[in-house]
Amino acid sequence: MDKTTLIGxxxxxxxxxxxxxxxxxGFGAYIDIPSVFIVFGGTTLVIVGHFESSDLKRMSKALKVAMNEVKTEPVPELIEKIIYYATEIKKHGVMSIEQKVLAETNPFFKEAFQLLVDGTKPDLLQPLLETKLEHMDKRHSVIHQMxxxxxxxxxxxxxxxTLIGLVAMLANLSDPAAVGPAMAVALITTLYGALIGTLFAGIFENKLVQKHKVEVNACEIIIQGATMIAAEESIGNIKMKLNAILVPEAA
Structure with missing residues (x-):
């Protein structure tokens, strides 16, 4: 569970x-059925009209991602693992890492290093991985947009x-009993809209964007590491280039 998402x-x-x-x-004063229909019902229907059904089905999964901790390895540990694999390949050959690669739980890392095991050249390996990353970015951006x-x-x-409520209120100024309900719709719909936008959509959108950045950063490190290993760069060069990615606090 992501505690910051839960707290927010x-x-x-x-x-x-x-x-x-x-x-x-009391809570009863803030419950208005016409306002619920307008804001919750209207928002739902408009969003359904904006996006494809295949994207809408991914919403529940995206909410779970926002509510759970990022499974991506910390950058220092990821770099250390890449350097370990590079060292093993230098010492014992690329086939020495095959079984370890198959046991990897990070699918992007697993695919990148499986390409190494298969003997993929760096000029082909890098574009393949970058294409995969690009498609992932596009999938995530749809959810962020949603x-x-x-x-x-x-x-x-x-x-x-609010406008509907004001029109109803102005149309019934001669009837004091109708003014109150119309004013309730006018005010409460604005409140509902603000709460959904701030305490639901705003929190989950920003949290998903942050998690996406972490995942993309890890994927870029994997691409760079795998490409350098495929190009048979020295362990020293690989270590120096990857460690340059670390912020001072993490180095």
Missing amino acids: AVGGWVIIAFAIVLGGA MGNIGGVAGSMGMAG
Whole structure:
């Protein structure tokens, strides 16, 4: 479980709930069925219209990724492992790492070093891995865009609900009993839209982007390491180039 995601996602809603309790009006005053239909229903339908069904089905998996810790190895450990494999290949040949590669749990690392075992040349290995990374980036960007759209659409639907409520209120100024419900729709839809955009879409979008950056960075290190090994560069050069990636705190 990613504690920062949990703290942000749950803690934000707790703060809002606490504020409602302190306000003294109770939760009932903040529940409005027309507003729920406008913001939650409207946002859902618009997002369904924006994206392909295959992308929408990946939403639940993306939320799980945001809520769980990144499984990518820390950069220092990843670099150390690449240098270890490079050393083994220099000493005993590329086939000496075959069984270890098959046991790897990182699919990108496993595929990169399997290409080494298969004898793939560096001028072919690097483009293959970069193409794989590019496709991964495209898949992830669709989910990031979806989260961003949810926040934007929820805000727009909240504004639409506000206008609907204001029109209903102005049309019924002569009927005091109708003014209250119309004003509730006008205000609560804006609140719903802001909460969805900030405490749901905003948190998950930014967390997914951060995790994506970590994964891409690890993949780029793997590509660089595997390419240098395929080009039969010296262990010293490989170590120096990979360690140059480390930030001072991690080096």
